[in-house]
Amino acid sequence: xxxxxxxxxxxxxxxxxxxxxxxxxxxxxxxxxxxxxxxxxxxxxxxxxxxxxxxxxxxxxxxxxxxxxxxxxxxxxxxxxxxxxxxxxxxxxxxxxxxxxxxxxxxxxxxxxxxxxxxxx
Numbered sequence: 390x391x392x393x394x395x396x397x398x399x400x401x402x403x404x405x406x407x408x409x410x411x412x413x414x415x416x417x418x419x420x421x422x423x424x425x426x427x428x429x430x431x432x433x434x435x436x437x438x439x440x441x442x443x444x445x446x447x448x449x450x451x452x453x454x455x456x457x458x459x460x461x462x463x464x465x466x467x468x469x470x471x472x473x474x475x476x477x478x479x480x481x482x483x484x485x486x487x488x489x490x491x492x493x494x495x496x497x498x499x500x501x502x503x504x505x506x507x508x509x510x
Contacts, residue, residue, distance in 0.1 A: 392479040396448035403437035412497030416490040420446045424498040433457050445484040449491035452476050
């Protein structure tokens, strides 16, 4: 069952010092997700995260990391909350905000990296 696997997996739980990209978002529920991206040759080499949230938030953040790793930066923008919900198959319908939170934090990391690259030319 993908949901349980992603909810209980802690392999990608890591706070990275000086990541290539970083994004943090706190949801209305009070859960926070923070992503750390390592980027090489315009591709997501590794994705780790930290969260203080519930199992649903952990499952969603893990799914973002799994789906995003190896993608081009352009392709990473195609990850949506709906993709996360579909991948997990059994995320409770009243917890879909967790997918929105995880994807939102991921987008903040991506946009922060894009802005940093535009500034450095």
